[in-house]
Amino acid sequence: MKLIIDAFGGDNAPREIVRGTVMALRARDDFSVILTGRKDRIEQELAQYTYPRDRVEIVDAPEIIGMEEHPVEAIRKKKNSSLVVGQLLLKDKQGDAFISCGSTGAILACAQLRLGRIKGIFRPALAPILPNRHKGVMLIDSGANMDCKPAYLAQFAVMGSIYMEKVLEIARPRVGLANVGTEDTKGNEATKEAFRLIKEQDLVNFIGNAEGRDLVDKVDVMVADGFAGNLMLKAMEGFGSYIFSIMKKGFTASLRMKLGALLLKPALKDLKRKLDANAYGGAPLLGVEGVVIKAHGSSKGENIVVAVDQAIKMVNADIVGTIKQNIPVMTVQE
Amino acid sequence: MKLIIDAFGGDNAPREIVRGTVMALRARDDFSVILTGRKDRIEQELAQYTYPRDRVEIVDAPEIIGMEEHPVEAIRKKKNSSLVVGQLLLKDKQGDAFISCGSTGAILACAQLRLGRIKGIFRPALAPILPNRHKGVMLIDSGANMDCKPAYLAQFAVMGSIYMEKVLEIARPRVGLANVGTEDTKGNEATKEAFRLIKEQDLVNFIGNAEGRDLVDKVDVMVADGFAGNLMLKAMEGFGSYIFSIMKKGFTASLRMKLGALLLKPALKDLKRKLDANAYGGAPLLGVEGVVIKAHGSSKGENIVVAVDQAIKMVNADIVGTIKQNIPVMTVQE
Numbered sequence: 001m002k003l004i005i006d007a008f009g010g011d012n013a014p015r016e017i018v019r020g021t022v023m024a025l026r027a028r029d030d031f032s033v034i035l036t037g038r039k040d041r042i043e044q045e046l047a048q049y050t051y052p053r054d055r056v057e058i059v060d061a062p063e064i065i066g067m068e069e070h071p072v073e074a075i076r077k078k079k080n081s082s083l084v085v086g087q088l089l090l091k092d093k094q095g096d097a098f099i100s101c102g103s104t105g106a107i108l109a110c111a112q113l114r115l116g117r118i119k120g121i122f123r124p125a126l127a128p129i130l131p132n133r134h135k136g137v138m139l140i141d142s143g144a145n146m147d148c149k150p151a152y153l154a155q156f157a158v159m160g161s162i163y164m165e166k167v168l169e170i171a172r173p174r175v176g177l178a179n180v181g182t183e184d185t186k187g188n189e190a191t192k193e194a195f196r197l198i199k200e201q202d203l204v205n206f207i208g209n210a211e212g213r214d215l216v217d218k219v220d221v222m223v224a225d226g227f228a229g230n231l232m233l234k235a236m237e238g239f240g241s242y243i244f245s246i247m248k249k250g251f252t253a254s255l256r257m258k259l260g261a262l263l264l265k266p267a268l269k270d271l272k273r274k275l276d277a278n279a280y281g282g283a284p285l286l287g288v289e290g291v292v293i294k295a296h297g298s299s300k301g302e303n304i305v306v307a308v309d310q311a312i313k314m315v316n317a318d319i320v321g322t323i324k325q326n327i328p329v330m331t332v333q334e
Numbered sequence: 335m336k337l338i339i340d341a342f343g344g345d346n347a348p349r350e351i352v353r354g355t356v357m358a359l360r361a362r363d364d365f366s367v368i369l370t371g372r373k374d375r376i377e378q379e380l381a382q383y384t385y386p387r388d389r390v391e392i393v394d395a396p397e398i399i400g401m402e403e404h405p406v407e408a409i410r411k412k413k414n415s416s417l418v419v420g421q422l423l424l425k426d427k428q429g430d431a432f433i434s435c436g437s438t439g440a441i442l443a444c445a446q447l448r449l450g451r452i453k454g455i456f457r458p459a460l461a462p463i464l465p466n467r468h469k470g471v472m473l474i475d476s477g478a479n480m481d482c483k484p485a486y487l488a489q490f491a492v493m494g495s496i497y498m499e500k501v502l503e504i505a506r507p508r509v510g511l512a513n514v515g516t517e518d519t520k521g522n523e524a525t526k527e528a529f530r531l532i533k534e535q536d537l538v539n540f541i542g543n544a545e546g547r548d549l550v551d552k553v554d555v556m557v558a559d560g561f562a563g564n565l566m567l568k569a570m571e572g573f574g575s576y577i578f579s580i581m582k583k584g585f586t587a588s589l590r591m592k593l594g595a596l597l598l599k600p601a602l603k604d605l606k607r608k609l610d611a612n613a614y615g616g617a618p619l620l621g622v623e624g625v626v627i628k629a630h631g632s633s634k635g636e637n638i639v640v641a642v643d644q645a646i647k648m649v650n651a652d653i654v655g656t657i658k659q660n661i662p663v664m665t666v667q668e
Contacts (some may be wrong), residue, residue, distance in 0.1 A: 257600075267587065318616030
């Protein structure tokens, strides 16, 4: 298996991307990589490590897409960027999966415009997995699609189920439709119709409408339009950071507090581990013609290792093929 | 000033409602109350306390609206419920504000159908205040309105500003429009138009689009449609409870952990205090012809005391009158 890794995406590129790639290469020997980006800089980083050279290839792609660039324009203009070159290699079957920590918008735009959607899929969705009481919960969509028609949401339900069953090995993942109440008739016009459509999908273990709080407990897949999904995701992230910032300040405020925190260290470590969204890898982009993973912009080497494991699982489980075989054929009024 | 309190709303009614009312009566002497509900039961509860009898009136309303009843049907059928009778007393100027811990849907339906909207307001909004790094943030709307037109959102921005300035005493409250990114052109069709409309409001200190994570820091008022607002609110609530449940378990797992937690007690108390949504009172229902506060269904006596303070502040600050004077006259295509 060959993974294509964008060495120039994210805040810590190329240093941490290269470091993580080397760690992953050392950890398992069932894959090789193509790194895309400025060849000289990648070689410079690689030179610091001992690693299996025969499993690493570099494809020079000198242009870099910044986090603040307009996605579609950037994709069109910067044909030699690490992100575009990487996805074109994937399209050309030079590799089996693509991982990038770069601009979400640019990864999405490139996947739509260059790599292409799976036939029958209306809209690809960005689907991060968040920590919860069980094995994690997928929030699909988290920001790729603003105005979602009910049929899009039904397809998200199918794609999310496939991923959680095959990659996280959850049997019959519980799928909920994000809504303002759990009664069947709740919500807006779009969710009422989406409820009906998702219910028709044999592949989906649909538990019905789910509230925001059900993310942590009752569902394995939460289906939402990208607008509400993104707001929920970031509200939780922000609230979590806020809680941790209060704790950090309080727990270091005096000698007594520091001693208390020292005693609680194992519990605090466990708390951090349980809330670590990076444990699940990056956000898969589901519905496109290949395995594409958007890892966090702030990823460190350790996060790249997890994303590599995730990519290999996605390829081995043939997520793209399974989606192709199971995607409901639907029509939608545009 | 006279407050009307629904003694039979919420999980702990009438016991905690009556207890809280008595606590509030003892704490300040600038108001009197009308309690609505089953007179005999309220008298039975009151009999346990010493309190200023001349400041308490009971209006018998033997029917109770359950949390699971269909709101509109319940309002129509149960004319003698504590909730309907209370709001009708408010409409009839028998009191200055109405507080209930009962069914949100029923409180909303009754306010719309019986109490009435302020002329010119398209939709009343439910607007809880959440803890954040500053003085709290209002999330308007949090679930009263599913499909919101841009003009509704612009009115929410105005009403939210007025409340946060007058009740929480935040000068020029920063208003953000909930969105998937902070750039001006982000979002769906409704937010793009809402952005333009809110920008036109002189009364509003509009900081532009805001992301979910900005709730904890960058805004004092977050404007959202009730669908996304409710999902955000509950996602945060659920995530917060999840974090606390992990901590509780970890911090009591062994003698060492218990000792650590004991040392950290002041910091943990401070954390809890900073994250206490009840500190701000209940959620005001803004845009209706009177001061209506929906307090949490699980409210204890202490929460009633805060809601009483909040109601008095809202009346003294003439929130309803100020909204009337400042509400932008708009047209909307229904």
